[in-house]
Amino acid sequence: MSVKATVISEIQQIADDNKKSLPPLADDLVLLDSGLDSLAIAxxxxxxxxxxxxxxxxxxxxxxxxxxxxxxxxxYEHAAESHGVDSRQVG
Amino acid sequence: MNTPPNRMASIRDRLGSALTSPERFLWGATARVCLGHVSSGTSLGGRVGELAGRSVLIVTRDQFAAALALIELDGIARRLIVCTPDLPSEHLPAVVAKAGVDAIVSDDDRGHDGLGVPLRVLCNGTVTPAEETPVTSCRTEWVLLTSGTTGAPKMLVHTFASLTAAINSGQEGRDGQERRDGQQGRDGQEGPERQKLQGADVVWGTFYDIRRYGGLQIFLRAVLGRGSFVLSGAGEALGEYLVRLGAHGATHVSGTPSHWRRALMSPEAGAIAPSYIRLSGEIADQGILNALRSFYPQATIAHAFASTEAGVGFEVHDGLEGFPASMVGAPGDVQINVADGSLRIRSARNAVRYAGEEHSTLTDAEGFVDTGDIVERRGDRYYFLGRRNGIINVGGLKVYPEEVEAAINRHPAVRMSMVRSRRSPITGSLVSADVVLKAEPSASGTIADFTREILQICHDSLAPHKIPATIRFVPALEIAEAGKLARHA
Known part of the structure; x- marks a missing residue:
């Protein structure tokens, strides 16, 4: 899975845990408007x-x-690169 | 309305004598009131006389209504018990009993029938002219709530003197000036800027709720000083509050490091341009201090150590995390020492005692409050490592590990668990759990099932910040000599 797919999958899991529905996860979506509060982002x-x-x-x-x-x-993609991780394929 | 210095003076008295400018306001999310009207009006329907000498529980949905009631009742009520916004109603009977509550002031009269409190007064967050101004008649005790081991709140008694000692020391008022001097004219406008900070143009804001110690400090600074105050509304989105702060020209803004991280993740972060930023309530790490310095280059940034028990301990202005070792053992209004690795503070700002608990002592034999915060000296500075007894501070809210462990241990497959703090760049800390199962999971899917089921139990019984962010299944837990789980700071 790519970094991007991993991030999105974890966001969906947290939303499921909190029984929240998410807006479309577009790049310009403001994180704090995604239905995730700062605790959820943490x-x-x-x-x-x-x-x-x-x-x-x-x-x-x-x-x-x-x-x-x-x-x-x-x-996260930049960090993956600096860790020598291929951000398209991390897990 | 000038009150001689040796006579009792309430917030209202001081407000009356400090109204050099008529343009001082309390701004709420949906209402505003001129502070001049507050000093001569009533938000209690003129019923303040009935509350004289009573032990009054303030329990409101909106902090704006609480703010008005607190101003009106200081110096009138014998005791003011300030309910935090998230206090579960099941704890109210214990609060009422411990504080001898005999009156409730609320903006919502429902749900208090079972408390057996004889007098209930409605406060609706609006001020009407009062027929008579009540006379300050007593030194009101303030009882502030903070979370305790079993979920029931600890109740700390403060006085007007202990709550305002840090303000009276002038430390706060000088912050802006001293730092501006230290900044060596980076904006080239020190003269006018200094006057602005001292004068009536100071507009305070805080991400805290004023019903917690950190927020109450800002409320008192705003009301007892000469500025105005912008309060956040119940359920108001952070972005909306930032926009309102910007619209009112907020100059002094406070919050926890977690509040500030959240502000910086908001597209509206640029709506404010404060000249003074204050952090307290959690460890301020270098990351958030640097991020604020970079985003608000015009601002003086201070991080303060304060707690409901110890009061305002100290403020650090050099932009670095931790605090200078020279503060420990130094003489002054606030004495700081470190014993057994934990920070202890003795000052006139300490709470006086616990309410309704004769057997609990707040201070040690020498009068120091043990903050329970573990510090470590590296070179000429001390750094905060965390809390003793494993207490976890999630975005400024305390979590006692025992409460979370009790929830996890309700799962039939769990033998034991240990909850610990995990560092978070967003909320300072998070709750993390190590779980020992009674038997090895039989199938590969079982771990995922257990995780989901444990989280479900936690969701059903705990506040969101207490739910483990991560769960690890481990073969065993370390047990200390006394047979208890080995907790490390």
Whole structure:
């Protein structure tokens, strides 16, 4: 699965856990408007760390917090590259 | 309305004497009121006299109504018990009993019938002219709630003096100036800017609810100072609040690191341009301090250590996480020491005692409050490591691991579990669970089933921030000598 597909799959899982329906997961969707609150986003980051093996937020003290889903996915794709992971095929 | 310094003065008295400008407001999500009208009006339908000398529970849906009631009742009620917005109603009878509540002020009269409280007064968040202004008659005790081990709230007694000591020290008022001096004229406008920060143009905002210690501090700074205050509404989206803060020209904005991370993830983050940013209630890590510095380059950024029990401990202004080791053991209004790795604080800002619990002591023999926050010295700085006893701070909300473990252990296949903190770049910490099963799972799908079922039990019985973000199945748990789970900070 690609990084993008992994992110989307985890988002859908968290929405299912919370019995929430999601709007279409387009790149320009504002994360906080996706139906996920900051707690859910925190859980998403934790689960992605379990799945992907890294957490790009904690790898530097200088991060720009992602606003849209597209920002978020690119953030993880860049981190995957710096970890030498092919972002199209991670798991 | 000037009150001699050695006489009792309520918030209302001070408001009356500080109304140098008529243009001071409390702005709510749907209403606003001029502070001048608050000092001479009533939001309690003129029934304030009935509440004199009573122990009054303030339980409102909207914090705007609570704000008006608190101003009106300070100096009138014997005791004000301020209910947090998320207090489950099943805990209300214990709160009523422990604090000797004999009156309830609420914006919603439903659901209080079973409490057996003789007097109930409606506050609806609007101010009407009062026929007579009540005379300050007592030093009101303030009782603030914070979460406790079993889910029942701990109730901390404060006085007006303990709540305002950090404000009276002038530390807050000077923040803006001192830091601007330190910034060596980066904006080239220090003179006018300094006057602006001191004057009536200060507009406070906070992501906190004023019914928690951190928010109440901002409320008191705003009301006792000379500025205005923008309150968030019940259920108001963060983006909408940011836009309102921007529209009212908020200059001083406070919140937890988690609040600020959420603000920076909002497209409306650019709606505000504060000159002073304050973080408290959680560990401020270097990541959020740097992100705020970069996004709001014009702002002075301070992170404060404060808790309901210990009060405002200290503020750090150098933009670095942790705090200078020189603060420990230094003389001053607030004394800080570190014993057994945990931070202890003694000052006039400490809470006075627990309400209704004679056997619980708040301070040690030397008068220090043990904050339970574990710190470690590295070089000339101390850094926060987490909480003793495994308490987890999720976005400013405390989680006691025992409560979560009890929920997990209700699953028939679970032998035991241990809940611990997991670092989160979004909420500071998250709840994580290690689970030992009674028998090896029989089929490969079983682990996924157990995970789902355990999460379901947690969803059904716990607040969302207490539900484990991740669950690991482990063969055994470490048990300490006393037979308890070994919890590490």
């Amino acid at each position: 859980i998403l980051v934790a689960r992605l760390e379990e799945t992907l093996g890294f957490d790009p937020f904690t790898e530097s003290d200088d991060v720009a917090y992602p606003v849209t889903l597209g920002d978020f996915i690119r953030f």
